[in-house]
Amino acid sequence: MWEVAVIEDAAAAGAALDPIRARLLSELAEPGSASSLAVRVGQPRQKVNYHLRELERHGLVELVEERRKGNMTERVLQATASSYVISPAALAAVEPDPSRSPDRLSARWLLAVGARLVREVGTLITGASKAGKRVATYTLDGEVRFATAHDRAAFAEELTNAVAGLVAKYHDEKAAGGRAYRVILAVHPSIPQTAGDEMKAAEAAQADEKKES
Structure with missing residues (x-):
């Protein structure tokens, strides 16, 4: 079982x-059969079995073993991954395209770039899995708390200059x-943990925008 699997097909x-x-x-x-699942989800076994067949057809669950019970054979299945990410490739013609309106200060452009990241890395994972190889990637995830909007802008400028310098140094x-590698850096507000915090964050963001305008 994979930790994360990418769904690239619209039907899946x-x-x-x-x-x-x-x-x-x-x-x-965890592995389970239609009978055991029917009890847990409160659905008839026949209906659960139908859904399991559909999930298996799309490669989302797989057969683990078959158990003989009297005159019947019980099929034990397991999900192919602990969690799933749906690639924008499943959206076909309407998937986000970062090239349409590149704007490094736009949250919607950040979303489009993130969608492209999911699609491209998903494609790489699919190909690498078939070849029995790993994808060479690097991820840095952290959080920084800015005292002012000015500090945030200064951070963005320094970050841009630092990355541009590294690219110039190592790009050949x-x-x-x-082999070419794509570099993506993103800075966005952290998601608050409570509704009250979310309101405060929204008000603070609006106040920052007014100061900058």
Whole structure:
């Protein structure tokens, strides 16, 4: 079982988003049969079995073992991953395109870039899995608390200059056998933990924008 799997097919995405099937995927973090799942989700075994067949058809669950029970064979299944990410590739023609309106200060452009990240890394993971290899990636995740909007702007400028310097230092357009890597840096407000904090964060963000304008 993978920790995270990427869903790139629209039909598979639809199957995973169905409320009952999503619940079954969650329950199948551990192996289970239609009979055992029917009790846990409160649905008839026949209905659960139908949903399991659909999930299996789209590669979201897989057969673990078959158990003989009297004149019947019980199929034990398990989800292929602990969690799933739906790639924008499943949206086909309407998937976000960062090239349409590049604006490093736009939250919507950040979202489009993030969507492209999911699609491209998802494609790499799919190909690497088939080849039995790993994808060479690096991720840095952290949090910084700015005292003022001015500090935030200064941080962004320094970060831009630092990364531009590193790219200029290591980028080699003519390197024989070299491979290009995409570099993405994003800075956005942290998501508050409570509704009250969320309101305060929204008000603070609006106040910052007024100061900058």
